[in-house]
Amino acid sequence: MKKTRTFSALRTALTAATAAVLAISLAACSQTGGSTTAGTSASGDQTTFTYARSAAVTSLNLWTEITSNNAFAIDKIFEPLVSFDKNGKIIDWLAKSHKISDDGLTYTFTLRDGLKFSNGKNVTAEDAVFSIEQHQAEKDAALPLTADIASVTAPDDKTVEIKLNSPYTPLLAELANFSNGIVPKDFGGKSEDDFFANPVGTGPFVVSKWDKSGDLTFTKNENYWQKGKPGITKLVYKLVEDGTQAVNQLKTGQVDGIEDPALENLDELENGNDTKVETAGSWVTHTFFFNTADEHFSDVHVRRALAYALNRSDVTKAVSFGHADTAKTVLPKAIEYSTQDSIKPVDNDLAKAKEELSQSKYPSGFDAKILLASGNNAYSQAAQLLQSAAAKIGVKLEIESVDIATFRSRFKAFDYQIMINSAQADYPDADSIIDFQADPDGFSKSYWTSYSNPEVTAELKKAQVTPDGDERAALYEKIQQTLADEVPYIPLYSPQIVKAVRKNVTGLEVLPNNSVRFQDVKIG
Structure with a gap:
């Protein structure tokens, strides 16, 4: 029988990591260290690549322990x-x-x-x-x-x-x-x-040395099927928990790359004498989710009113430092069948926002709360922008910031009215997001929104069995427009996947799931 998809540990970890990249750092302490000679790696040769990562690898079981720190070692x-x-x-x-x-x-x-x-x-x-x-x-x-x-x-x-x-x-x-x-x-x-x-x-690397609370060192797989690859003979995952230290170590040549550089550092790294950035589109969309079982947000006119009141482009500009695309649909542009370029979103029209609210059960406004995880400045800024936009139509929103464990337990118990979270595709197919966010019978009950539309459910089930092509594209186009019109959530922005490397590094392939391939990497 067909298995039910569960809430992916990778989905949580990857999106948390991406959100962390979008957060604004508050400090800029310095760290001294001698720079490397041009044409050599952090190790002093051309065959070792040292990669700064914010979390250690704790398990290599490809079926179970797959938080992002482990996934991209696996x-x-x-x-x-x-x-x-x-x-x-x-x-x-x-x-x-x-x-x-x-x-x-x-x-x-x-x-x-x-x-x-x-x-x-x-x-x-x-x-x-x-x-x-x-x-x-x-x-x-x-x-x-x-x-x-x-x-x-x-x-x-x-x-x-x-x-x-x-x-x-x-x-x-x-x-x-x-x-x-x-x-x-x-x-x-x-x-x-x-x-x-x-x-x-069968992968390009073999584990050589592994400290589960520190670094992991790979060596080249001499039996790798891609002849002559990888070009480097050693890959070191170096634990550097502080983002500012990671940037300083890249600038001084103590590391050759950073997995998740903070976005506010990217201009400096992109224009540095010895550093550059590599990017790719992502499978992530950061989103406001409505609990449609709530008395206020069960009303589609209320949801549409808030969506019209908000200018999503303002959110993107405020949090992304130019390294994200404003989202118009739940499917990121990097996923096939995304209608990002053609969809008609409910967005940025104050007159229509007021009109929608006047048609709701709460024409004079109401009070509600936005739930978010503490420590994420990007999400905090987005919540403040929605709060300000809602006030213009008479809706008073209070921002409730809680620790990450409480946040997860709350939204999974449907104990919220509005939350800001992120959705990550697990694989490059529209179903990876659509099924998770629009199927009321799935594990997440339409991503913990309680959203249910029998027509959408039937269409997504049909799309799962329809071969790739025009018919499948038409199904996903219709689903995305319905979701945009009924607004169980407001997609905000899809961040770029960004890696920072030394300028003498070539061949790094950045992937939309936030991983990279090192097979073609050369130093010098």
């Missing part, structure tokens, strides 16, 4: 049959080709020739079958395969066949997730715990 070790490029397009990876049957029920993958694990052993289709079945069986899987899979088999050493009980178009995109990386059958004779303590995969 994807350097394990690789899936298919993956995606910086534009979110699905590409063959460990599979050299794939085929989907006309009825959408059979997916056939042919492995590349000469694939080996990092220990030198051949990769076979049986390894892929084992990996997918283990993922399916993992009761704590944070990113489960949600298709109704009938069987996973290996007709021969090079062929993997997945049969479905019913069509499910997002399957290929789900398989591109790093959580569907290939591991050796039976963990190469080890226990699962022992295997993930010293993992073997």
Whole structure:
């Protein structure tokens, strides 16, 4: 049977990390340190890349422990049959080709020739079958395969066949997730715990040294299938918890790159003598969510009034330092079928805001609260802008800031009226966001808004089984316009994915899920 998608740990962690990047730092302390010679890395040579990260890697289990600090170490070790490029397009990876049957029920993958694990052993289709079945069986899987899979088999050493009980178009995109990386059958004779303590995969790097409260050092996988890659022989994930220190270490050459540089530092880094930034579009949208079960926000005219009162572009300008796009729809532009460029949003029209409120149950206004997690200055600024906009139409909003644990428990219990949070696609398919934010029967009950529209539900279910093409595009176009009109949430902005590196670094590939590929990196 089709599995129910759960609330992804990665979704929480990635969006929290992105939000943290958008927060404004309050201090600018300095740190001394000698600069490196041009043409060398932080280690003093051209073969080691040192990457500053704000959190340590605590686990390498690709099925369960996948907060962002772990996820982007895991994807350097394990690789899936298919993956995606910086534009979110699905590409063959460990599979050299794939085929989907006309009825959408059979997916056939042919492995590349000469694939080996990092220990030198051949990769076979049986390894892929084992990996997918283990993922399916993992009761704590944070990113489960949600298709109704009938069987996973290996007709021969090079062929993997997945049969479905019913069509499910997002399957290929789900398989591109790093959580569907290939591991050796039976963990190469080890226990699962022992295997993930010293993992073997097909990725470009191998774990060399690992401090779960500090740094992680990778070395080059000498058996990597992309010949001549990676260009670097060592990759160091250096724990630098303070963002200002990370910037100073990049400027002085103590690190070669920063995973999440603060946006207020980007102009300085982009125009620095020895630094530059690399960007990509993201799968994240920061959003105001309405609890549509609340007496006030069950009224569509109230929701539309607040949406019309707010100028989303003002929010984007206030928090993003020019590194975000104002959102008009729930789907970021980096996801196929986004109608960002064509949708008609409910936005920035004070006269219409007043008209909508006059048609509501509360024409004279009312009092309500905006719930947000403390410590996020970007969200605080956005809440203040909504507060100010609402006041112009007679709605008094109080901002309630709570610690992150309380925030999560509150919104998951539907104990809020308005909240500001973020939505992150787990894989490059429109369903990853639409299903999560518009299905009242799903795990999150339409992302904890209680929003329900039977027509939208039917359309999203149809889109899940409709092959990619014009018909599927039309379904998602209609869904997005309905969501824009009924305003269960106000999409605010989609931030760019931004990495900062030394100017002598080339070949870094920034991905829309906030990860990077180091295969083509060169220093000097």
